[in-house]
Amino acid sequence: MNLTGRTILVTGATRGIGRELTRQLVACGAQVVAVGRDRGHLAALEAELGDHLAPWAVDLADPDAVDAFIDEVTGRHPTLSLAINNAGVQTLTDFLGDDPQALRSAARREVAVNLNAVIALSAGLLPHLRRQPSAAIVNITTGLALAPKRSAPVYCATKAGVRAFTRALRYQCQDSAPHVRVIDAVMALVDTDMTRGRGRDKISADQAATAVIDGVRRGSDEIDIGKVKLLRTIMRLSPALGYRIMRNG
Template sequence: MKLTESTTLVTGATRGIGRELTRQLVACGAQVVAVGRDHDSLAALAAEHGDRVHPWPVDLAEPAAVDAFIHDVTNRHPTLSVVINNAGVQTLTDFLVDDPQALRPALRREIALNFDAVVALSTGLLPHLCRQPSAAIVTVTSGLALAPKRSAPVYCATKAAVRTFSRALRYQCEASAPHVRVIDAVMPLVDTDMTRGRGRGKISSSDAAAAMIGGISRDSTEIHIGKVRLLHALMRISPGLAYRILRDS
């Protein structure tokens, strides 16, 4: 997969890993369709990178907004060939302490953004991607999709769902559209706004983005980033130990 001179869609483009992906993709010659919710942050991103970044405000937790975006984006960007599903949110919850009814709106939004939007964008843009000479759908998941932590059950479940969805979609593309790669980028703990004040041993957003871009360029089907490589091996050898390690992370 050649990212140079590609047109790449990045969700969650104004913060954390998404912002670094945008910066590094522009540096290697790509055009970036930058999707985010905050108009001002998108405008600042576009001002930083000039005409190589195309800002597009979308609330990905709103299905109608996602559907409208899918309908419009390929008309404006007919050379779009890479979709990176990076946007996500994590809600810390303890269902035995917190009020489940009060949490429900936030959890539904978490599911909509982390999973429903990924399915909608990936499948909605797939017919267009199939018409490109070479294309890729990249989903950003997490080591927590392999072994969940107790403080964010819905987040872990959505990442596990995205991981399974990506594998099954990859099977379909391998059979009927082998020029469309479906790639799962499995993240360790990354130093972003979402993880502020949590955990130790984080990698930088810059390193996470660089590892993703390197894996996409190599046509990897799964990109195990940082300590996820060790976790993946541990899950084969001693899954019980992996669960214990991640449980209170």
């Protein structure tokens, strides 16, 4: 898939992997529809990248805001042909020790951003994407969808859900719209604000973004990033070992 000249939507575009994706896609000659919650961060990104960036302030935890965005974006960007669902929220939670009310609120937001928004954007954009000569949806998941860690059960569950959704949606597109690719980009541990102070042997956000873009260009259905390929091998040979390794990640 040639990315030059494409209009590409990126959620979570102002930080971490999303910011690097946005920068690299613009460097490839793409026009990026950058979705983020913070208007100030979006303005700074627009100042950096200029006319190649179209900023949209959307709270992906708000279903009404997501629906309004879907209703408007394809009219404003009729050549949109690639959507990268990158935005994500991870809250470290202890279901036996945390305040139950605060836990429920945090869990609802995680599910809304990590899973519900991905499904809504896919449903809302597919009628437009299937009218393009070639198109793709890229969903960013994680090795934690293969083997969860104990400290972020909701995050792991949502990413496992996105992974299953992505595969099932790929089946539908293969049958009814084969020119629309549905891609799962499975992340290793990446050095971002989300992972600050946790984990070792992280890859950079720049490396993660490069791997996603390279995989899209190759036409891969699944893009294993960093040590995910090793994790897949371990899970195939000894799931118990894989779960043990990832348990306290």
